[in-house]
Each structure stands twice: as structure tokens, then as C-alpha cells.
Amino acid sequence: MTTQADKPVKAERSFPKPQFTDAEAGALDFPSSTSRAFSYYTPQKLRATMYEDVTFDVQPDPERHLLQGWIYGFADGSSGYPQDWTALKSSDWHRFLDPNEEWEQTIYRNNANVVRQVQQNLANARKAEAYRQWTRSWASFVERHVGAWMHAEQGLGMHVFVAIQRSAPTNMINNALAVNGAHKLRFAQDLALYNLDVEEQLDGFDGSAHKAVWQSDPAWQGVRENVERLTAVADWAEALCAANLVFEPLVGELFRSHLVLQIAARNGDYTTPTVMGAGENDYDRDLRYTRALFTLLLGDDAHGAGNRAVVQEWLGRWVPVALDAARRLQPLWSQPAEKPVRFEDSLDRAKERFARLAEDLGLQSPAGRTSERTAK
Template sequence: MDTQTATQPAKSGAAGAAEFPGSDSRKFNYFEPKGRKATHYEDMTLDVQPDPDRYLLQDWIINFPDGTPTYSKDWTRVKAADWHKFRAVDQEWEKTHYQRQSTICGTIQNVIDNGRRSGAVGRFDKSWVKVLADHVGAYKHAEFGLGTSLMQAQRYGFTQMINNAILTNSSYKLRFTQDLTLYLGEIGLDIEGGIDKDAGKRNWLENPIWQGTRRAVEEIMGATDYLEQYVAINIVFEPLIGELFRSGFILQMAAAHNDFITPSVVSAAEGDYERNLANCVELIHVLLNDKDYALHNRIVISEWIEKHGKLCLAAAVQLQPIWSQPRVKVASFTEALEQARNRLRMICAETGLAAPSIVA
């Protein structure tokens, strides 16, 4: 052994090369983890969007012309004693988000490619092809409207945790609307005479069946309260219209019309929703248990659910004729709607809210 090397302290910038005050302080120490130890998500997320009530010594340094600062608690009617309490249940940060999104993209692409290669699309029932063109084609616009609403909403939250949960929700929605769009384009190549690519938008804009849904989506798009948008989408629209159409119609009807591809594409959105719902339920739970504003929040959120619930239920009822259009009728609208109403009741129960009058 080289004596010289052994006796000389190595010049090193590595952890443990020297001991001094703070040399073992290897955790972010400026926030309270929710559990015993901070999760990786918490380390990546907390306090990146600063707050004058915590560490923003000099306050927000730019205002909008009306005096509103860069971030304002007044951008929602809901109030919180501590906006920093919420943690996204899905714990997403960039790495996990891309991994999940990329896996979905790969899965969908494989299913579509293999299905097309085996000639499956050519065996789709003709009545079903029209349903896909008209109604999946129309529904993709609803997803787009919700995705863009969430894109807008992610600007307003008072913490990084809230805004990032809304951001990933938007990202999932906008991926899904594109999934449907590209899928319809691709299967159109295998169908004699193609698929009328304008049918979806035409139905979305003009067909009375879809006008209730369009109105419900536009109400969300036009809402100026970002949490109203987030709650209306995840607590109300998704169970009453989103899942009703995706699970209550597409997933049940497709197989009977020789279509195993569409359910795979659509089911990805069901998986996305489970996670987005969990985040939203957790946020509501935090707000309903706020030490200062629990009652106030209960009233506000209940109002939102009541308002959007009425619109969405009326829209859902308008969708009923779609269930009659496929040749083989293996699913009943009445049962699907009842399931959707039950789902809304269950979600409300989970958040601690009373079910709205429409399903009570």
C-alpha cells in the first residue's frame, strides 16, 4: 500500500469526506411531511411555488393592474387556514408522470396496431362504426374542453401541490382526447369508405343528443373559479357523463360488435380518472376538515356540485338515444345511469359531502 496515499487525507467533495456542523443535514427541512418521512413527491413539490405566509420575505413583487398579486387566495370562493396541507394522492412528479403516460401511449398503440394488423377493424359491425364516428367522435370534444379547462385552472392554485395535481389532470385529459382523435383516424384507414372525420364535431355542435353535454362542458370552461372547475370535472362530470359514456356504453357495447380495440383505448381514461378522482377527493376532504372554514367550504362545494350536477344529469339523460343505436343492445341506459348516480353518491360519501338533490 502506498504510505503517502494512506496518510494524506483525500481531497474529496463526497458526502462523509469531512465532519463539521451540518455535514449530515441531508434532508429538506423546511416543510412538515405528511407521514413520518417526506416522500420523494413531497421533496420535489413542496414550497417551489412560494408563499408570503411562509418564506416569501419580500412578498409578491408584481401585481396585476387591479392590485391582485401574482398568486391570490381570492381566486376561489373556497378558503383554507393552511393551503399547504394538501398532498396529491397519486404523488406524481415528472418522472412518474412520463412513465405512466408513456406506458399508456405504448399500450394503446400496440393494441391499435395489432388489431389493425389482424384485420379486426374490417370486422367491426357497420352500425357500430357509425356510433364510433358520431359519438366517440363527439365525446372527444368533451374531453378536450375539460382538458383545456384544467390547463387554465393550473395557473390559479395557491400551492404547488394543488396546481401540479390539476396540471397532471389536464395532461391526462388532453392525451386522451388526442388518443380518441388519432384512433378514429387510424381505424378509418381500414374501413371501406373510411370514417366521416367531421361527423364527431358535427354531432358535438349540432346533434341535440350532445347539446346538454356541450353546455355542461362550456359551463366548466366558462367558470372563473379554478376549484369549481376541478370539482365540477372530477366529482360531477366524470361519474355522470364521462364514466356513463365510457364504461356504461363503450366498454359494454363494443365487444358485441366485434370491437375489442376501442375498449382498450377508452379504458385508459378510466385508469386516469381513478387517480384524478383520488386527488380531488383528498383535496375536498382537506377543505371540508379545515380548522377555520370547514362549514363555509361545505356550503360552497355543495353549491358547485348542485349546480353542475343538474346540468350534467340533464345532459346524461339526453344521451339515452345513443344506447339504442348499436345493432346489438347488450347494455341498458337505465342501468348505466343508475350506476352513474350511485357512483356520484359514493364519491360524495367519500368526501364527506351530502349527495346533491339530483341523486339524493
């Protein structure tokens, strides 16, 4: 029988004791040690905003705090977020701050509000049987042409903005581009769901007619060509310029605002404007950041003149394409029974809007000169 005394005594184990040298993290006091605000950037105003706190330097940059250089690269030898992915140049890309202050929380909150509003309007329309008040010509217009617009939004969202949303040199610009893509995809989805809702409620409404219209209707082939050309642009800033500064005012607003929103009520439709208006509100927000970015780039002390020459060349390239797309849409103005606006008047307003936009940026508008003749 083994007793307690017979058991071998284990040697006491020893462990190295920590030696504090005051070199470890948190050991030293710095001027901002007790501050509850970030000090690695200068806020635009007196106090930093939540947007600045969660956006500045989230994407590391060797020009700021990434001392060892980019930590990843590509097979062609480029690394990180190359600045030569656009022909435009900037003395400091980090100077751009999104005036919409979009980040994760605001993206979900703003889009949820839009979706909630659209759903409530559609529920009210179903309850009031509002679709049954439409004339057959207007129902045909909605199923064919309002439905066709979802393809333009889907193409821009998925194959333009989603494609370029990580191409800019800073997280602030990429956030804005990503939100722009989210707006486009959500609006395309709004139109698709609206199309299905009307098909369920209105007898004789063909919910699939928009596909053939987008693919083969001559009136839409200019818009389709414009969108498809945009998907092939490699320069992210050119794609942004051609989409938000050219296509949207000359084609997007022409169709959404100067046609659908103008004539829907005259044809007994008070529901479509609420859906289409959500897309107009999206563009207002997206244009706000686009103007801020190009104002910064075109006014750059070192590169402003060169950037203006490049953007002016882009306008000369894309305005004729957009005007051609706009003019091919002309037959749509004669299809509804009630036609309170003329196509030429609508196009003139769209061109005036584009001209003011170009002028505000210090650019010349080619919309009323050689480009117009080329588009014809």
C-alpha cells in the same frame, strides 16, 4: 535600437485582499449542515419522498419563506397566488399533498406508458384486421359518438384545467391540476389518432363525422353545453368540483364505462375498450387527488363548515346541468345492433356512484331529488 534596459518598468499592480468575517455563505455550521435531507418542511411519513423534495416550496409563499412578500403582481392590485381566487378557505393550503405524487418525471413516465400501450393495441388490431369484423351500425357508432367524445376531453383539458392549473395557492395543487389537464389533452389525442387509424383501415368509415355530431346532433348538445359552461367558471375550485365530482361520474363515466365499455365486445370490437379504458384510468388518478383535496378542505377545523356549504351550493348548481346532459344521451343506447344494457340502468349506476362520492365527502347528493326533476 531599443534595449531591454530602455523599456519602462511597470509598477506592480495591487489587488484588495479578501477579508473573511465568517458572515459569508457556508461559513457557519448549522444543526443540519451535514444532513442530506431538506429540513424546511415536515414529510408526511417517516422519510421524505422525492415528490415532496421537488414540490414543497418550489412556488414561494409569503406565509412560509418569502419574507419580502410577493415579488410580482397584476394590474388589478392582486399579487402572487391570491387565495381569494376561490370561495373555499384553508387553514394551511400547504397541507395538501397529491396522493399520486405527480411531478415532472412521473408525468412523462406514466403518460408514455399509456401511449405505448395504446399504440401496441392499435398495431395488433391492424395486423389482425380487427376493424373489418365490426357491423356497419357499430362502425357508425364509433365514427360518430366515440369520435365526438374527443371534443369533450379537449374542451375540459384545454379550456378548464389548463386555465386553472396556476390558480391555486400552492405548487402541489397546481401540479395536480396541470397533470389533470395533460391527461385530458392526451386522451383527446388518443381518440383523434384512433379515429384516423380506423378511417385508414376500414372502408366507408367517415373520420370527420364526429365534428358535425358534436356541433349539431341533439343527443350531444347537453354535453357540449355542460363543457362550455365549465369553461366560463372563474373559481378554480368550483371548476374542479363541477368537472371531477359532478360531470365525470354523471356524464363521463356514464358514456365511457356504462356504455362503450359495456357493449363494444358484444358488437365485435375489442379495440375501442383499450383506448377508452385509458381515459377511465386517467379519471381514477384524477379523482384520487380531487377527493384528497376536498376531504382536506371540507374537514378543515376552522373553515370546514363554510366550505361544505359552498360546495353543497356548487352541487346544486351543476348536478342539474350534468343530469340534463346525461339524459340527452339516451338515444345512443339504442343505436348499436347489440344492446346488452338499458339506459336507465346505466344512469342509475352513475347516480349511485355520484351519491357514494358525495356521501364520502360528507355532502348530500341532489342527483335523485329536485335536480332530477329539473333536468327533465
